[in-house]
Amino acid sequence: xxxxxxxxxxxxxxxxxxFTTYCNSSTTxxxxxxYKQRPGGHPxxxxxxxxxxxxxxxxxxxxxxxEAKKNSSLHITATQTTDVGTYFCARSYNTNAGKSTFxxxxxxxxKP
Amino acid sequence: KAGVTQTPRYLIKTRGQQVTLSCSPISxxxxxxxxxQTPGQGLQFxxxxxxxxxxxxxxxxxxxxxxxFSNSRSEMNVSTLELGDSALYLCASSLGFGHLNEQxxxxxxxxxxx
Numbered sequence: 324x325x326x327x328x329x330x331x332x333x334x335x336x337x338x339x340x341x342f343t344t345y346c347n348s349s350t351t352x353x354x355x356x357x358y359k360q361r362p363g364g365h366p367x368x369x370x371x372x373x374x375x376x377x378x379x380x381x382x383x384x385x386x387x388x389x390e391a392k393k394n395s396s397l398h399i400t401a402t403q404t405t406d407v408g409t410y411f412c413a414r415s416y417n418t419n420a421g422k423s424t425f426x427x428x429x430x431x432x433x434k435p
Numbered sequence: 436k437a438g439v440t441q442t443p444r445y446l447i448k449t450r451g452q453q454v455t456l457s458c459s460p461i462s463x464x465x466x467x468x469x470x471x472q473t474p475g476q477g478l479q480f481x482x483x484x485x486x487x488x489x490x491x492x493x494x495x496x497x498x499x500x501x502x503x504f505s506n507s508r509s510e511m512n513v514s515t516l517e518l519g520d521s522a523l524y525l526c527a528s529s530l531g532f533g534h535l536n537e538q539x540x541x542x543x544x545x546x547x548x549x
Contacts, residue, residue, distance in 0.1 A: 353534055365525060365540040366478070373535070411478065413538075423534055425470075425478040 327352075327414050329426035337434050342399040344429035346412035354414070355395045356423055357386060361408040366425075369397075369410075402433050436461055439528050439541035447547045453514040456544045460507050460528030466490075467509040468538065469501060472523040484509055485532035513546075521548045 327348045336342050346355060354373045358366040370379050372388035372395060379386045385398045399406055409430045413423035440459045448454050460467050468491075469481040480493040484503035501511040507528075513520055523543045529536035 356537060358538075365542055366527075366538075368537040368539065371535070371537060423538075424480055427477045 327412065327424070327426045329412055329429055331429055332427065333430050333432075335432045335434065336402050338404060339401050342402050342406070342431055344397050344410050344412075344431075346395045346414065346426055348393045348414060351392050352395075352414045353392075354423075355388060356413040357395075357397055358411045358413060358425070359408050360411065360428070364408075366411060399431075402431070404433050404435055407431060407433050436463075439526060439539055441524075441526050441541040441544050443544060444542065445545045445547075447549060448516050449549055450516055450518060452516050453512060454516060454546060455510055455512045456524055456526075456546075458509045458511075458526030458528075458541060460509070460526075461539055464528035464530050464539070465507050466529040466532050466536065467503055467507065468527045468529070469509070469511050470525040470527065471495075472525055472543070473521075478525070481511065483532075490532055516548045518548050521546060 327346055329346050334342055356371045357369040359369055360366045370386045375392050376390045377388040383400045387396045395412055397410055409428040411428045412426045439461055442457045458467055466485045468483040471479045471481055481495055481499055482489055482501050483491040487503045498514045503509045523545050525543045526541045527538035529538050
């Protein structure tokens, strides 16, 4: 089936270090959404990217959508312990696909 | 606005039994999607309902079914439970149908099958 690879699966960082997670697809995506799930919690919507090459920022978080709309990244600058959790990308392949399908997620742990 | 609510929050069932989970979406949201989350399989899409009609279905056996009521509330049913059905079942609501709608998740129902 159509797969989206999310890498890395796990990332351990020291507080203050940067963190990046990537979503890669073999086919062109219609849009990509990013969600965060804290330990013991439920996924929470962060952002949606639709346009080729789009870049959006939320404080220390920077989201990018590739020019070819086949990959996306989430970058966190100067991680804090509150950033701990699993970050999921969710993608659709065409406008009639209904709801998105989630990647496997990247679990971030931050050492104080 | 109140968020997405799911009941019950925890459930323990025995193999072979059936279970019904309930989801109340955010007021005004008309789309409800269901997901199964397990440590090994991640977030797996079950189905999506919009205006009381199932619009999309994931790759799950027929033991998994759902419905949506006129007030947008949704239920999912799992019959003949198996040990592998133990998971966190998440419901997500959206304003409308389609891939551009952001999803708001409920706290989930933790199902344990023994």
